[in-house]
Amino acid sequence: xxxxxxxxxxxxxxxxxxxxxxxxxxxxxxxxxxxxxxxxxxxxxxxxxxxxxxxxxxxxxxxxxxxxxxxxxxxxxxxxxxxxxxxxx
Numbered sequence: 001x002x003x004x005x006x007x008x009x010x011x012x013x014x015x016x017x018x019x020x021x022x023x024x025x026x027x028x029x030x031x032x033x034x035x036x037x038x039x040x041x042x043x044x045x046x047x048x049x050x051x052x053x054x055x056x057x058x059x060x061x062x063x064x065x066x067x068x069x070x071x072x073x074x075x076x077x078x079x080x081x082x083x084x085x086x087x088x089x
Contacts, residue, residue: 011045013044014041014042016038016040017041018038023037026061026072026076029069029072033073036060036061039057040054040055050088058070058077
């Protein structure tokens with residue numbers, strides 16, 4: 001999505017990324033996990049460069065206190081963070 005309020009407005013893009021099998025594995029342990037998938041990554045231009053934002057799945061599932069779901073979430077967070085690091089490379 002790009003804001004169109006003026007020429008100097010930064011560009012913003014929202015990416016929805018995910019693997020249905022990972023979501024299925026988390027939802028097996030915590031059904032509400034399905035509402036957090038696919039994950040959202042936001043990229044936006046600022047004066048100091050491009051910023052990437054991502055809400056960690058472990059943060060979203062932490063309140064449920066299910067260790068199995070958190071294990072899957074930690075693995076997913078690691079994959080997304082690696083992807084973002086490589087993309088920003």
